[in-house]
Amino acid sequence: MQTFVTKIVDMMKAEKLYSWQGGPIILQQNEYGNIQSKYGQAGKRYMQWAAQMALGLDTGIPWVMCRQTDAPEQILDTCNAFYCDGFQPNSYNKPKIWTEDWDGWYANWGGPLPHRPAKDSAFAVARFYQRGGSLQNYYMYFGGTNFARTAGGPLQITSYDYDAPVNEYGFLRQPKWGHLKDLHTAIKLCEPALIAVDGSPQYVKLGSMQEAHVYSNGKVQTNRSMTGNGLICSAFLANIDEHKYASVWIFGKSYNLPPWSVSILPDCENVAFNTAHVGAQTSVFTFESGSPSHSSRHKPSLLLPGVDGSYFSSTWWTSKEIIGTWGGESFATQGILEHLNVTKDTSDYLWYTTSVNISDEDVGFWSSKGVLPALKIDRIRDVARVFVNGELAGSQVGHWVSLKQPVQFVQGLNKLTLLSEIVGLQELWCFLGEGWSWI
Numbered sequence: 001m002q003t004f005v006t007k008i009v010d011m012m013k014a015e016k017l018y019s020w021q022g023g024p025i026i027l028q029q030n031e032y033g034n035i036q037s038k039y040g041q042a043g044k045r046y047m048q049w050a051a052q053m054a055l056g057l058d059t060g061i062p063w064v065m066c067r068q069t070d071a072p073e074q075i076l077d078t079c080n081a082f083y084c085d086g087f088q089p090n091s092y093n094k095p096k097i098w099t100e101d102w103d104g105w106y107a108n109w110g111g112p113l114p115h116r117p118a119k120d121s122a123f124a125v126a127r128f129y130q131r132g133g134s135l136q137n138y139y140m141y142f143g144g145t146n147f148a149r150t151a152g153g154p155l156q157i158t159s160y161d162y163d164a165p166v167n168e169y170g171f172l173r174q175p176k177w178g179h180l181k182d183l184h185t186a187i188k189l190c191e192p193a194l195i196a197v198d199g200s201p202q203y204v205k206l207g208s209m210q211e212a213h214v215y216s217n218g219k220v221q222t223n224r225s226m227t228g229n230g231l232i233c234s235a236f237l238a239n240i241d242e243h244k245y246a247s248v249w250i251f252g253k254s255y256n257l258p259p260w261s262v263s264i265l266p267d268c269e270n271v272a273f274n275t276a277h278v279g280a281q282t283s284v285f286t287f288e289s290g291s292p293s294h295s296s297r298h299k300p301s302l303l304l305p306g307v308d309g310s311y312f313s314s315t316w317w318t319s320k321e322i323i324g325t326w327g328g329e330s331f332a333t334q335g336i337l338e339h340l341n342v343t344k345d346t347s348d349y350l351w352y353t354t355s356v357n358i359s360d361e362d363v364g365f366w367s368s369k370g371v372l373p374a375l376k377i378d379r380i381r382d383v384a385r386v387f388v389n390g391e392l393a394g395s396q397v398g399h400w401v402s403l404k405q406p407v408q409f410v411q412g413l414n415k416l417t418l419l420s421e422i423v424g425l426q427e428l429w430c431f432l433g434e435g436w437s438w439i
Contacts, residue, residue, distance in 0.1 A: 002053050009057045020060045028059060029099060033068035033077075038430040044070065051075045066099045080139075082116075085127035095134035101125065103138050103176070104163025108155040109423055110397055115163050118179040119261075122275040125180070126262035129187055130213045130236035132200055143168040149348065153424025154382045154399045178280025186273035189266035190215065193234035206248040209241040210257060214268065225252035226268040233268035323390045324353040324417040336439055339420045352418040352439070358409045372406040375416070380439050383421035389414055 017023035030050055036043035047065070051072045054063045064076040069090055071077035079087035080100035089096055103121045105114035128136055143161035145168045151158045161168040165177035172178070187194075193215035202214040204222050214220050216233040226233055239246045239257035246257045251268055261276035330351075339350045366372060375386055375393075379402060385395040386405045396403040407416070420439050426432060 001050070005054065006057060009059055012059075018060055025061065027062055027064055027076075027099075028054070029064045029066060029078075030054060031066050033065060033071075035428075035430040036068075048072060064097065064099060083124045083127070084136075085124070085131045085133070096128075096132050097134055098128055098136040100139035101128075101136055103165065103180075104140070104143075104161075106160055106162055107157050109157055110155070113163070118176040118278055118280070119276050121176065122179055122183045123260055123262055125183060126187075126236060126264060126273075126275050127238060129190075129194070130201075130238060130262060132213075138165070140164040142166040142170075149424075151424050152427030153422070154426065155397070155423045156427075172283075174283040175278050175280035179278050182273055182279060183264075183275065186264040186266065189272055190234035190264065193217070193232050193266075196232055204250060206237065206250060207239075207246055210237070210239050210246050210248050212237045212248075212250055216268070220268070222250050223252065235265040235268045237263040237265065323387050324351045324415070326353075339422060339439065345425070348422045350420045352420065354416050356409065356414045356416050358411055358414055360411055362409070363411050373409060375403070375405045375407050377403040377439060380420075382423040383419075384439060385419040385421070387415075387417040387419070390417075 012018060012023075012025060013021070015023070017025050019026045032043075032047055032050065036047055039046065047068065047070070051063070051065070051074070055074055062076050063074075064078045065071045066078045066080045068075070068077045071090060073091060073093075076094050076097060077090050078097040078099040080098075080102075081087075082102050084098040084101070087096065087098070101121075101124065102116075104116050107113050125136060140160070140162040141164055143159075143164040143166065146152075146156075146158045146160055148158075151160075159168060163173070163176075165173055165180055167173050196217040197215045202216065202220055202222070204212040204214065206212055212222070212235055214222060214233065214235045216231050218231045220226070220231065220233055235250070237248060237250065237255055237257060239248075239259060239261055242260045244259055248255050248257060251265075253269075255263060255271065257263060258274065258276035261274055263271045263275075264273045266272050336352055343350055362373075377384060377396075379400050380396055380398070381400050383395065383397050384403055386393045386403075386407065388407045388409065393407050394403075394405040396405075418439065
């Protein structure tokens with residue numbers, strides 16, 4: 001690990017990528033806090049060693065450890081979450097940093113596409129700066145794409161679009177992008193007041209679920225108008241009630257706050273932005289198949305019309321594979337071997353085949369009871385499909401889930417076949433080299 005990190009740091013210095021060299025890198029991170037506890041005291045010792053090793057590389061910029069509540073004094077502990085306004089670093093001498101603001105989430109095969117509303121994302125950011133936040137970073141801001149078998153697991157799709165403000169194709173996702181842009185503009189207007197406070201802002205209770213935080217270079221009389229008092233002043237008014245509107249009184253006037261929203265007042269008087277009021281345009285992306293009149297990539301003769309008016313390629317073809325294909329690398333053994341140990345990660349698929357002899361008495365018993373025999377697998381990851389005599393009987397998809405599949409056997413010899421499918425290797429956790437056991 002030290003060899004790898006040293007190599008990366010040396011490369012960054014050589015390319016003059018650190019901020020003190022005129023480059024864009026302002027922070028460096030080691031992410032270990034979410035798995036440290038699994039290693040007990042050894043994990044804590046490793047964290048402390050990693051911190052000292054990193055500091056010894058003399059990078060000239062801060063090191064951070066996200067989700068590391070016991071980070072050493074010279075290391076900044078930071079927050080990764082959907083909401084980080086309640087986070088506090090483990091020392092008063094450290095700034096409040098949000099290293100991963102999850103503005104969406106990745107998608108899994110067979111699951112819904114995660115979506116985080118622009119209003120909620122803006123609310124989370126505004127609350128963070130309202131309650132003393134220093135630096136916040138979106139994860140992701142620009143969605144990405146994995147290719148071939150590089151997607152992480154389990155079950156992550158190759159698209160890593162993440163519902164980000166900029167999608168994986170580079171297009172703006174509206175209204176999220178525009179709404180966050182307007183939020184950033186409003187926060188930027190508050191900059192003089194934000195940097196005037198070294199410590200906590202002035203707190204004002206406005207209701208049972210409403211509150212204000214005031215940033216200023218002097219003591220603010222919050223029951224009076226700020227007009228003409230000469231102070232630098234910005235305020236954040238929050239309504240954390242998820243369902244009800246609220247009317248609050250501050251600075252000598254009334255403000256209406258929608259549910260689950262923050263109003264930003266750069267001058268402690270006028271509302272420049274409210275997180276629940278989306279003024280950015282809303283756009284909807286649609287995907288259409290090519291047609292002879294709209295596509296120059298395909299000749300009309302190679303496209304066939306579909307029933308819905310779209311076109312599809314006439315050059316596509318299908319082939320039916322034999323269930324439980326036997327090839328030159330097939331072998332026989334007793335019991336079920338673990339998938340990765342057999343394939344050595346050269347294939348996502350592994351067939352298991354056995355034969356089951358069923359007597360007349362077995363068939364008669366099941367028939368008299370009105371039941372079917374069932375195949376039970378205690379634990380699978382990620383996909384298992386069950387075939388009986390060449391026909392699909394059922395399947396199961398999930399992360400360490402059980403499978404209980406009724407099967408229709410006939411009298412005589414029955415061929416039972418299982419197909420194990422890996423959908424992405426485990427990308428982040430402890431003991432990665434142990435305990436795979438796909439089936």
